[in-house]
Amino acid sequence: MNKSDCLCRVCSSTISDIFDFGNMPIANNLIPVINDTYTKNEYKYNMKIGVCINCSSLQIVNVPEKELMFNNQYAYFASQSEFMKSHFEKLGNKVMQLMDKEKDYILEIGSNDGIFLKYFADKQYKHLGVDASENVVETAKKNGVNALCSFFDEETSIEINNKYGKAKIIVITNTMHHIENCQEVAKGINNILAEDGTLIIEDPYLLDMYKIGSIEQVYAEHNFIWSLHSYKTLFEKHSIKLFDVEHFDTHGGSMRYYFSKQNLNKTSTMQEYINLELNNKIFDINTFIKFQENCINISKELYNFVVSKSKEGKIIAGYGATAKSATTLNYSNIDKNLISCIYDSTPFKIGKYTPGTHIEIKDAKLFTKDSPDYTILFAWNHKKEIIEKEKNNKSKTIWVEYIPKLKLTYEN
Ligand code: TYD
Numbered sequence: 001m002n003k004s005d006c007l008c009r010v011c012s013s014t015i016s017d018i019f020d021f022g023n024m025p026i027a028n029n030l031i032p033v034i035n036d037t038y039t040k041n042e043y044k045y046n047m048k049i050g051v052c053i054n055c056s057s058l059q060i061v062n063v064p065e066k067e068l069m070f071n072n073q074y075a076y077f078a079s080q081s082e083f084m085k086s087h088f089e090k091l092g093n094k095v096m097q098l099m100d101k102e103k104d105y106i107l108e109i110g111s112n113d114g115i116f117l118k119y120f121a122d123k124q125y126k127h128l129g130v131d132a133s134e135n136v137v138e139t140a141k142k143n144g145v146n147a148l149c150s151f152f153d154e155e156t157s158i159e160i161n162n163k164y165g166k167a168k169i170i171v172i173t174n175t176m177h178h179i180e181n182c183q184e185v186a187k188g189i190n191n192i193l194a195e196d197g198t199l200i201i202e203d204p205y206l207l208d209m210y211k212i213g214s215i216e217q218v219y220a221e222h223n224f225i226w227s228l229h230s231y232k233t234l235f236e237k238h239s240i241k242l243f244d245v246e247h248f249d250t251h252g253g254s255m256r257y258y259f260s261k262q263n264l265n266k267t268s269t270m271q272e273y274i275n276l277e278l279n280n281k282i283f284d285i286n287t288f289i290k291f292q293e294n295c296i297n298i299s300k301e302l303y304n305f306v307v308s309k310s311k312e313g314k315i316i317a318g319y320g321a322t323a324k325s326a327t328t329l330n331y332s333n334i335d336k337n338l339i340s341c342i343y344d345s346t347p348f349k350i351g352k353y354t355p356g357t358h359i360e361i362k363d364a365k366l367f368t369k370d371s372p373d374y375t376i377l378f379a380w381n382h383k384k385e386i387i388e389k390e391k392n393n394k395s396k397t398i399w400v401e402y403i404p405k406l407k408l409t410y411e412n
C-alpha cells in the first residue's frame with residue numbers, strides 16, 4: 001500500500017507519510033497453548049502507521065477486521081490497576097456533580113469490565129455501558145452494571161435513544177482511539193448527546209507519544225493517537241465543540257477532552273494546549289520522521305541489551321503482559337528464546353503466551369521466588385505501583401526500563 005492510496009479517516013486528506021512496522025500479530029490475542037495449530041495459524045498483518053499533516057492525526061492505515069480484536073477473548077481488564085480505579089473514581093465524582101440523579105443518565109462507550117460505571121451503579125445513578133467484547137460485558141454485569149454488548153455506531157445510537165433517550169453525559173475513556181470508523185461514532189454521539197450534555201473523552205495523547213518516542217502506543221487496537229487539533233477537526237464536522245482539556249500522566253501521557261453541542265467559553269487550559277501543539281510542530285512532517293527514528297533506536301537498544309545479557313547466561317523476564325509490549329517485542333525480534341517469561345496478575349492472562357513471540361505469562365505471585373536477574377518493565381505505565389509492590393515482597397531483580405531510553409534500576 002502506497003501513501004497516496006490512503007486517505008485520512010478524520011479529514012479525508014491524503015496521508016502524508018507512512019512508517020512500516022512489518023508483520024504484527026493482534027496485540028491482545030494471547031495464545032492459549034503452544035502447538036502447531038495455534039502458532040502456524042496465528043493471524044498477522046502488515047502494520048503501517050500514517051500521519052496526516054492537514055489535521056495532525058496519527059493513524060493505522062491498514063486496520064485488521066475489528067472482530068479479530070474485540071471478541072469474547074478480549075484480554076484487557078481495566079480493573080487490574082488500583083491506581084486506575086482511583087483515577088476513574090475521581091472522574092466519577094466529578095461527573096455526578098453534573099447530573100440530576102432523578103432525570104439524567106450517563107452512557108459509557110467502551111465500558112470494559114464496568115470499572116467506571118460501578119460507582120454509578122452503586123449509587124443508583126441511571127447508566128448504560130456499551131462494549132463490543134462479550135467477556136468484559138459479562139464481568140461488568142456481574143459487577144451490577146447495566147451493560148450492552150455491541151459496537152457503538154449510528155444504528156446502536158438510534159436503538160439506545162429509543163430506549164433511554166438523550167444522554168446528559170457520554171464518557172469514552174481509552175476507547176475512542178481503538179475505533180476505526182471515528183465518523184460513525186461522532187454521528188452516533190451527535191444523535192444521542194443532550195443539547196446541554198457533556199461528552200468526555202480520554203486517551204493517549206499524541207504530543208506525549210512524540211515526546212517520549214514511544215513505539216508502543218501504536219498497535220492494531222490503537223487505530224488513532226489523538227490531539228486537540230485532530231479531535232476538533234473530527235467533532236466540529238458533527239457540530240460538537242471542544243471547550244476544555246485536562247492532562248494526566250496515565251498510560252504514558254493522556255488527555256481528557258470535554259465537548260458540548262453548546263458554544264461554551266473555551267478554557268485557558270485548552271488554549272494553552274492548542275498553542276503547545278503548534279509550538280511542538282505537530283503539523284510538521286519532520287516531527288513524525290523523528291518519531292520513527294526514536295522507535296527504531298529504542299527497539300535496537302533493547303534488543304542489544306537482551307542479547308548481551310542472555311549470552312552472559314542471565315535470566316531475563318518481563319513484568320506486565322501489556323498489549324503495548326506486543327509492538328516492541330515483535331518489532332525488536334525479542335521472543336521466548338530471549339525472555340524466560342512475563343509476570344502478570346491478571347487471571348485471564350496467566351498460563352497463556354504472548355502473541356507472535358510466544359513468551360509464557362506467569363502469575364506475578366511467583367515473581368519473588370523466581371527472582372530473575374533482570375526484569376523488563378513492560379507495564380511501564382504502572383511503574384510506581386509495581387516496583388513498590390515488589391519491593392515490599394522483597395524481590396531481588398534489576399528493573400529494566402526502555403522508554404524513553406534504556407535504564408536499569410537497582411531497587412533492592
Ligand atoms: P495496561 O496498563 O492495561 O496496558 P495495555 O493497555 O498496554 O495492555 O497493562 C498493565 C498490565 O500489567 C496488565 O496485564 C496487568 C499487569 N499488572 C500487574 O501484573 N500488576 C500490577 O500491579 C499492575 C498495576 C498491572
Ligand code: ZN
Pocket residue numbers: 008009010011012013052053054055056057
Ligand atoms: Zn487528516
